[in-house]
Amino acid sequence: MVDADRQLSLEIVPIEEAVPALEALLFASGGSEDVPTLAAALEWGQSDVRRALSALEEELRAHPRGIALQRNGDRVQLVTVARYGRAIERLLGIERQVKLSSAALETLAIVAYRQPVIRPEIEAIRGVDSSGVLATLVARELVEARGRRPGPGNPVEYGTTGAFLRFFGMTSLEDLPPLEETQAGDTTGINL
CATH class of the missing domain: 1.10.10.10 (Winged helix-like DNA-binding domain superfamily/Winged helix DNA-binding domain)
Structure with missing residues (x-):
């Protein structure tokens, strides 16, 4: 990491960078995160995080990509869209045999x-x-x-x-x- 990158990582993330900042955090976490944890990482208020999450969700709907924002109560995470599930399973060598009665x-x-x-x-x-x-x-x-x-x-x-x-x-x-x-x-x- 170069010195400039180290210095930038110590600054508070400005609210104007809300959507890409949240997208980066959720991608890096690899799992679900709650709003208080995201707010603490970004040094924002929880209401700012909720507004930014709504903006990210809207952006992902308006410009469909291979990922979506999944909400489960106060927890959120980036997930791949179901449409590409079978291709991802083949890529990763996953056999899908989950059947429910x-x-x-x-x-x-x-x-x-x-x-x-x-x-x-x-x-x-x-x-x-x-x-x-x-x-x-x-x-x-x-x-x-x-x-x-x-x-x-x-x-x-x-x-x-x-x-x-x-x-x-x-x-x-x-x-x-x-x-x-x-x-x-x-x-x-x-x-x-």
């Missing part, structure tokens, strides 16, 4: 649309024990424990993960398709 997909849909949700709520919707399916989804890192719900037994609340978003090629939960309404006003399929 219909019970796992059903449970995953309930968690995605109802999160945070507890196991008894999932079982009430499905009508069967879901502990095994939930354990599988947690092991595959598609679902995670999000804390405990106050009340009798303090049951574990479940929600989806960043891996869930990547698996289904989404950048945020807002990408979930809306539940279709029937003529009676109930949702089709499972009552969520």
Whole structure:
């Protein structure tokens, strides 16, 4: 690293460089980061980081590239777009053999649309024990424990993960398709 580069790295990143600065940090991290961590690294306020993330997200949508900004709660990361997933798998020599049973997909849909949700709520919707399916989804890192719900037994609340978003090629939960309404006003399929 040359002396000029060392000196520049010690300066506060100006807000005008928000989008490229965030893109560089997220690329370098290789994983998800939360807003407070990004704000501390850039020496910005969290609201500035949120505005800059929205600008980065808009730029990536307006000028599609091979990456997208993925949000999961207060965490964000750069991910490759699903369209190029198979080519990336071939490049890296990855065999994709992840298959989900219909019970796992059903449970995953309930968690995605109802999160945070507890196991008894999932079982009430499905009508069967879901502990095994939930354990599988947690092991595959598609679902995670999000804390405990106050009340009798303090049951574990479940929600989806960043891996869930990547698996289904989404950048945020807002990408979930809306539940279709029937003529009676109930949702089709499972009552969520």
